[in-house]
Amino acid sequence: MSMLKALRARLRGLVFRRDGDAELAEEIRFHIEQEAAANERRGMSPAEARRRALAHFGGVQNVREEHRDVRRARWIEDFAGDVRFAFRALRRTPGLAIAAIVTLAVGIGANVAIFSAVNAVVLQPLPFADPQRLVMLSEDNPEKNWVRNFVAPANYLDWRARVDAFSDVAAYSSFNSTGALVGFGEPRLLEMARVTGNYFSTLGVRPILGRTLTDEETWASGSRSAVLSHRTWRDAFASDSSIVGRTISVGGRPFQVVGVMSPDFAFPSESVDLWTSLAFDRGNVANAEFRRAHWLRVIARLKPGVTVARADAQFQTVVRQLQVEYPETNRVMGADIVPLHEFLVGDTRLPLLVLLGSVALLLLIACANVGSLLLVQAAGRERESAVRLAIGAGSGRLVRQSIAEGLVLSSIGGVFGLALGWAGTHVLERMQPPEMLRVHHFAMDASVLAYVTLISCASGVLFSIAPALRLRGRDPAEALRSGTTRGGTASKRARRWGDMLVVGEVALALLLTVGAGLVAQSFWRLRQVNGGFDANGVLVAKVALSQRYDSLSSVVGFWNRVMDRSRALPGVTAAAHASSLPLLGYSYTSDFTAEGRSADGYGVEVAHRSVSRDYFRALRVPIIRGRAFTEQDRPGSEPVVIINERLAKQYFPNEDPIGKRVTFDRVATPQSQWRRIVGVAGDERQASLSAAPQIEFLHPIDQQPWGADFVVLRTAGDPAALAPLLRGVVRDIDPSLVVQAARPMRQIRDASLARARFLTTLLFAFAVVGLTLSIVGVYGMLAQLARNRTREMGIRLALGAPRSGVRWLVVRHGLAITATGLAIGAVVSLVSTRAMTALLFETPPNDPLTLAAVALLLTLTSVVASWVPARRASLADPAAALREG
Numbered sequence: 001m002s003m004l005k006a007l008r009a010r011l012r013g014l015v016f017r018r019d020g021d022a023e024l025a026e027e028i029r030f031h032i033e034q035e036a037a038a039n040e041r042r043g044m045s046p047a048e049a050r051r052r053a054l055a056h057f058g059g060v061q062n063v064r065e066e067h068r069d070v071r072r073a074r075w076i077e078d079f080a081g082d083v084r085f086a087f088r089a090l091r092r093t094p095g096l097a098i099a100a101i102v103t104l105a106v107g108i109g110a111n112v113a114i115f116s117a118v119n120a121v122v123l124q125p126l127p128f129a130d131p132q133r134l135v136m137l138s139e140d141n142p143e144k145n146w147v148r149n150f151v152a153p154a155n156y157l158d159w160r161a162r163v164d165a166f167s168d169v170a171a172y173s174s175f176n177s178t179g180a181l182v183g184f185g186e187p188r189l190l191e192m193a194r195v196t197g198n199y200f201s202t203l204g205v206r207p208i209l210g211r212t213l214t215d216e217e218t219w220a221s222g223s224r225s226a227v228l229s230h231r232t233w234r235d236a237f238a239s240d241s242s243i244v245g246r247t248i249s250v251g252g253r254p255f256q257v258v259g260v261m262s263p264d265f266a267f268p269s270e271s272v273d274l275w276t277s278l279a280f281d282r283g284n285v286a287n288a289e290f291r292r293a294h295w296l297r298v299i300a301r302l303k304p305g306v307t308v309a310r311a312d313a314q315f316q317t318v319v320r321q322l323q324v325e326y327p328e329t330n331r332v333m334g335a336d337i338v339p340l341h342e343f344l345v346g347d348t349r350l351p352l353l354v355l356l357g358s359v360a361l362l363l364l365i366a367c368a369n370v371g372s373l374l375l376v377q378a379a380g381r382e383r384e385s386a387v388r389l390a391i392g393a394g395s396g397r398l399v400r401q402s403i404a405e406g407l408v409l410s411s412i413g414g415v416f417g418l419a420l421g422w423a424g425t426h427v428l429e430r431m432q433p434p435e436m437l438r439v440h441h442f443a444m445d446a447s448v449l450a451y452v453t454l455i456s457c458a459s460g461v462l463f464s465i466a467p468a469l470r471l472r473g474r475d476p477a478e479a480l481r482s483g484t485t486r487g488g489t490a491s492k493r494a495r496r497w498g499d500m501l502v503v504g505e506v507a508l509a510l511l512l513t514v515g516a517g518l519v520a521q522s523f524w525r526l527r528q529v530n531g532g533f534d535a536n537g538v539l540v541a542k543v544a545l546s547q548r549y550d551s552l553s554s555v556v557g558f559w560n561r562v563m564d565r566s567r568a569l570p571g572v573t574a575a576a577h578a579s580s581l582p583l584l585g586y587s588y589t590s591d592f593t594a595e596g597r598s599a600d601g602y603g604v605e606v607a608h609r610s611v612s613r614d615y616f617r618a619l620r621v622p623i624i625r626g627r628a629f630t631e632q633d634r635p636g637s638e639p640v641v642i643i644n645e646r647l648a649k650q651y652f653p654n655e656d657p658i659g660k661r662v663t664f665d666r667v668a669t670p671q672s673q674w675r676r677i678v679g680v681a682g683d684e685r686q687a688s689l690s691a692a693p694q695i696e697f698l699h700p701i702d703q704q705p706w707g708a709d710f711v712v713l714r715t716a717g718d719p720a721a722l723a724p725l726l727r728g729v730v731r732d733i734d735p736s737l738v739v740q741a742a743r744p745m746r747q748i749r750d751a752s753l754a755r756a757r758f759l760t761t762l763l764f765a766f767a768v769v770g771l772t773l774s775i776v777g778v779y780g781m782l783a784q785l786a787r788n789r790t791r792e793m794g795i796r797l798a799l800g801a802p803r804s805g806v807r808w809l810v811v812r813h814g815l816a817i818t819a820t821g822l823a824i825g826a827v828v829s830l831v832s833t834r835a836m837t838a839l840l841f842e843t844p845p846n847d848p849l850t851l852a853a854v855a856l857l858l859t860l861t862s863v864v865a866s867w868v869p870a871r872r873a874s875l876a877d878p879a880a881a882l883r884e885g
Contacts, residue, residue, distance in 0.1 A: 083404055090408070097409070100370045104413025105420055106769060107366030108455060110359040112421020114762075115451050116442035117428055118352050122345055123447065127264055129204025130301075135308060136343035137169070137298040137315070140334040144605045148336060148343070150174045151298045152329070153280060154291035155322060159298070159335075162318045165311035166300040170195065170202035172268055173278065174295050178544045178708065179251020180738040181236060188236055189544075189738040190250050190273040192226075197277055200227070202301050203267065209233075210244040210259030213277055220279040226255035230263040232273040250274070252546030252736070268297065270440060291329045299340060312337045344438050350838055351436075351759050354515070358766045361512045363459060365770045368505040369777045370409065371463035374402075375498050406464030407457065414456030418444075421452070431761070433754035498781045499817050502774075506821025507828065509767075509774035510858055514829045516760075516767035517850040518836060522843040523760040526753060532684035532693065533582050534620035538745035539719035540581060541726055543737055544708035552635055555705045558733065563612065565729045566713055569722060574618040574714040578611040579706040581745075582619070582684040583752045586696065587706065591666040594651065595674065602666045603651055607686060607694045610701040616681060618712040619745070626658045626679030633678075633700035640700060642679040647695035662697075675699075689752045690841050712745075719744045759839065771861065779865040782814050783872075807870040814866030815859070822855050 032053050039049030090097040125131045137159060138148035151171070160169035173194040180187040200212035207227065217225055226248070228237070237243045247254050255276060266272060284290045302311050319335045425442040432440070543562075549555050559577055566575040579587045586607035593602040613629040615621070624645055633640050641662065648657050657680065663672040675697075683693035701709070713722050723742035730739050793809075833845040843850075 096373055100373050100409050101413045103366045103369050105416035107363035108414050108417025109420025111363055113424030114355045114359045116425045116448050118356050119447050120439050120442045121437050126341055133302040134340040135300050135337050136340050137300055138336055143332055150294040151296045152291045152294045156296055156298050163314050165306045165314045167303045168198055168202045169300040170199040171296040171298045174297050181250050182736050183249055187738050189740055191271050193272045193275050194278045195275050205265050207259035208262050212259050217277040220281050224255050224276055225258045227259045227275045229273050233260045252548045348437055361508050362766050362770050365505050365508045365773045367459050367463040368501045369773045372501050372777050372780050403464045407460035410456045410460030414452055418452050433758055436755050502777050502781045502817050503821040505774040505777040506818050507825035509770045510825030511829045512770045513767040513854045516763040517854050519760045519763050522840040523756045526689055526756055526841045529689045532682050535745040535749045537715055539713045539722045540745050541711045541742035542740040556702050561733050569725050571715040571717045572713050574614050576612045576615040576618040576712045577709040578615050580609050581710050583748050586686050590664045592662050592664050595661040607696040610699040610704045612701045618714045622682040624680045629700040634702045639675040640678045641675045642681050642698040643677055644681050644696040645683045646693050648680045775861045775865045778862050782866050783869040810870035811866040814862055818862040
């Protein structure tokens with residue numbers, strides 16, 4: 001109870017300060033009057049009675065202070081006074097205040113922007129019910145080098161049926177299909193995600209209109225249901241609620257709209273326009289292809305109370321059972337289970353953490369820079385501090401005041417930094433590559449505001465440490481002496497603190513710049529990679545055929561008409577089409593074996609693409625041996641293939657592969673279909689410029705067509721000018737089809753570099769800012785040194801010292817602290833840059849050339865930063881310096 005009363009008294013004293021003071025004054029007056037009246041009764045005169053009463057009571061002011069300390073938290077009042085003093089000090093030195101606030105705002109703003117991305121991608125939970133219970137199931141295969149790979153449908157069904165730890169298991173296709181929506185104005189291209197019927201219930205999401213798919217709709221039936229995304233419902237159907245229950249035509253197929261999802265649901269990607277069922281055929285469940293083809297992503301929901309470890313134990317038991325039961329397809333097929341959030345973050349975690357670490361270094365450099373400024377300010381207020389110490393303030397009190405001033409600066413810097421960070425998030429949203437991050441909007445939520453508050457307060461305390469510690473243990477007499485003389489102990493102490501701050505700045509700048517240099521070097525090397533094709537002067541676009549193209553002859557006929565019309569377009573020198581393009585992946589992979597090879601002479605994970613006969617001429621992919629496809633490679637003729645150079649070197653190292661036959665079975669059987677190799681083409685980088693070419697079979701597209709192909713047009717002019725002409729060609733042939741993503745092939749190559757460019761741009765920008773701040777720090781420290789030693793310089797000049805020697809005195813000091821900072825930064829960078837290995841392309845993380853170049857750059861900039869104050873010091877007037885002495 002006594003503690004509660006004391007707490008109430010303190011709170012009341014803080015909130016009702018004037019009322020408390022009035023009550024205290026009345027109580028003191030009452031006690032003095034009562035004592036004076038008692039003295040008068042003892043025979044004293046009124047004046048003597050009051051004097052004795054006051055003497056007996058003690059000092060009125062002391063009593064008031066003691067009672068105020070009891071009623072109120074004194075440190076709060078002291079802090080409030082320090083804050084007011086800090087604002088007055090900032091008004092007296094506006095230049096220093098503006099420099100410090102701008103420096104902090106830049107450092108804090110960069111942190112806010114990057115943390116917003118980290119928060120949205122890494123820290124925020126998934127927008128599903130109980131997201132911590134969702135896990136991703138994937139397949140592994142050491143023979144094929146599969147890690148967290150796609151899943152075969154039959155394996156998915158067995159996992160769902162046999163693992164008791166899962167309350168449900170859902171799946172979705174690893175690739176989205178597209179189709180044109182017709183009947184609602186101009187044809188509109190929609191992207192479709194195919195999912196199992198329990199997909200939405202497993203994730204724990206509900207529609208805002210209608211219903212989602214049912215478990216029974218996983219299987220093929222007479223009709224197909226579709227759930228619309230909120231964006232598509234709004235844009236394509238004008239938010240018409242009556243669309244639920246109606247049938248729409250997408251890609252020539254009828255779909256009954258059964259529901260509309262909420263605006264915040266966009267899974268597995270933000271580009272999905274509608275979700276429809278996978279429509280498995282029950283008759284295929286026992287087919288070997290249902291277990292051999294791997295194309296699903298599988299999500300499971302753990303039962304309440306079941307841990308990931310316990311679920312994995314049951315899961316692995318089932319995986320081992322399938323290895324025994326289906327040795328043909330599952331002999332070495334493993335599987336793994338990871339939390340869904342961890343899986344989705346994937347390889348974006350490392351670049352985001354590298355960026356966050358970079359802006360943290362930038363903020364530390366900013367803090368060191370502001371600390372140097374405050375040291376300069378403290379040196380200018382040396383006399384004031386000495387007087388305050390002499391009259392009994394205490395060094396601890398001055399330390400608290402210094403920290404309060406730092407918190408005021410950091411708070412103002414934090415406000416401006418928050419504004420800069422908010423603008424920076426919009427820049428990041430526009431800069432980020434389309435497929436780099438899981439989300440594309442970074443909200444300024446409570447987590448970001450808490451982060452800003454934390455780093456602002458931490459920064460204020462951090463850059464106040466040097467000025468604050470400089471005041472600890474100060475002797476008043478020594479402080480007064482140092483306040484009136486030059487070059488005293490205090491000046492030396494301030495110089496030591498300043499040196500340490502600049503050493504830290506240089507070390508941090510080296511670390512930050514080395515990281516940026518490594519990424520920049522990696523990006524430069526990536527740009528020099530030969531992708532195996534010529535992207536200049538090429539337009540590419542995709543056309544997905546509708547369901548009415550249901551025969552080989554109709555598909556081949558359509559593409560023959562498109563190619564004939566495209567070759568006749570103005571400026572077109574070559575026209576082709578392909579199932580996929582370099583840097584966009586491949587159609588599928590398989591095993592294979594060559595005729596006459598032993599049972600263990602098979603190959604695995606060979607990629608497949610289908611291309612037309614002019615493909616190699618359109619993209620200028622060289623035919624190294626044999627021939628390209630011709631008009632004779634049509635349906636009904638002998639199946640043929642072209643292999644890439646990598647496959648020829650790997651599987652036919654000492655023989656000519658031309659004329660040999662291959663089949664896409666691991667072991668040939670009487671039912672195997674054989675294809676003859678007619679050519680060897682140059683290697684193309686299928687996945688990205690950073691990934692080595694994969695062994696590949698290229699098929700004549702007339703023998704193995706696809707429902708969606710890329711058109712490739714080469715022109716001597718501007719390829720973008722062909723886009724409307726190509727749309728006209730397709731529209732004339734079939735008005736229900738839509739030409740997708742018509743763009744120069746150069747854009748695809750640039751998109752392959754987008755992730756590296758994004759990281760390089762940001763790290764380079766941070767490094768430039770950090771390097772600039774470190775240069776400013778070196779200059780500011782040496783300028784202060786030169787000012788403090790002006791008299792010494794003048795005396796040296798008066799005694800005959802050359803001006804070059806005086807300059808060297810300052811420059812040498814700058815080089816000494818720069819060298820110390822470089823040594824520390826080099827040691828740290830040799831260790832820390834190893835974490836960036838996965839982000840670098842053909843660049844070692846401890847590249848000596850990069851380290852040496854950055855060290856040389858920092859040394860040269862330090863020399864330049866040292867020269868200006870050194871030259872100024874050398875121009876000191878000896879007579880003026882002697883008169884000052």
